Amino acid sequence: MWTREGVLYAWVAFLSGDEFLDSLSLSSKSHITIVNHSPSTLLPLLESYDAHTQNAAFAETSYPCAICLSPYKGRHCVRLACAHVFCRSCLTDFWGSCIMEGDIGRVGCPDPGCVKAGHEAGEEDVIRVVGEEEVRRWKWLRTKRALERDPGMVHCPVAFCQTPVPSPEVDDDDSGWARLRTCPTCEYAFCAFCRRTWHGPISACPLRVTESFxxxxxxxxxxxxxxxxxxxxxxxxxxKRLVAKYEEERMNREWMDNCTMGCPGCGVHVEKSVGCNHMTCAKCKQHFCYLCGEKLPPSEPYKHFNTPGKKCFSKLFEEDLFDWVV
Structure with missing residues (x-):
């Protein structure tokens, strides 16, 4: 930080004398030097003194404003976090206009390099440049923009509240906890799908998407x-999630209806790969016909296929009942 010999010599002389300790209130009234201070105590004092010195030097140095191209003393300028300097008047007018128009994406350093990088101003810089009303509007616009970019944002279902509630930070979107929302205003905990009081992550959501919807x-x-x-x-x-889930369930139902047969005993659907049409359910051990779904007696399961007049007569190995989906 201190590279030049003259500055370094001045600092050595300053630190070695009572003047340094007096400025930091570290010497007694009897001018007896106190030396039992740890580095952790001296460091913040030194940093504070250094910042004060830099600010004093900045206030007395002239800088050209990149907006109006006029030189100003540092006391009339603002040095942003990116170290670029602009006159306070130009920056206040520019940021105030952007905030008033709702274009908070431009509330940042006007330097072309920072603009190209898309750097936006931090809260500390905004507070130093614009007034309290502009700061409140800037914060509100940032919150509004974040909520609009959040696809899972929902409004509180309480009629007198209607506060926007953002998505929770859940690693697993498929977990039941991803549906939980808690309103930051009225603290109402509800399900993001059905908008009813939170029913837990395991219970099925009562909201059902219909075909007409x-x-x-x-x-x-x-x-x-x-x-x-x-x-x-x-x-x-x-x-979008519910519609996609409904479409997936609809296609699954169509496939189940076209390519499987439900067990007449327990309802479990069975898909036959090879073999005859005499099926035995692995769950309830019910014997049934894969073609028509009729229950078969365990003692004579093949009589169903050998009885003339039956719908499945001589179709023990028939395989063209369903319209198979390729």
Whole structure:
């Protein structure tokens, strides 16, 4: 930090005399030097003194403002966290205009390098530059932007609240805890899917997506007012997740109906790979016909296929009943 010989010599002389200890209030009134201070005590005092000295030097140095191209003393300028310096008047007007227009993405260093990198100003810099009202609006706009970028954001279902509630930080999105939301305003804990009081991560959500709802939602184009209303009410991420889950379950049902046969005893669906159509359920041990689903007597299971007039007569090895999906 202190590289030049003159500055270094001045610091050595300053630290070795009583003037240094007097400035840090570390000497007694009798001018007896106190030397029993640990480095942990002296370090913050030295850092504070160094910062004060740098600020004093900054205030008396002239800097060209990159916005208005005029030179100003440091006392009339702001040095941002990125070390770029601008006159306070220009920066206050620029940031204030951006905050008023809602374009908080431009509230940052106007230097072309920082603009290209997309660096935004931190809270400390914003507080130093603009007024309290602009700071409150800036914080509100940042919160609003973060919520709008959150696909799992939902509004509190309490009628008098309606506060936006962000997604929880859950590693496993498939876990039941991913549905839990707690309103930061009224502290109402609810399920993000059904908007009812939180029913736990294990209990099935009572919300059910119907075929008509899915058809209506998928039939609406992006940007449609009705589609936006649905997403705003239930949460865009939740709606897309529920619709995708419904479509998956629908395709599973179609496959089960077309490619399997349910056991007449317990309802477990069975898919035959090879062999005859006499099936024995692995769960309940019920004998049944794979073609028609009729129960078969365990003592004479093949009589069903050998009785003339029966629908499955001579079809013990028939395999073209279902429309197999390739």
């Amino acid at each position: 899915v058809e209506e939602y998928l039939g609406l184009p992006e940007g449609d007012a009705r589609r936006a209303q649905i997403e705003r009410r239930w949460g865009r991420g939740n709606v």
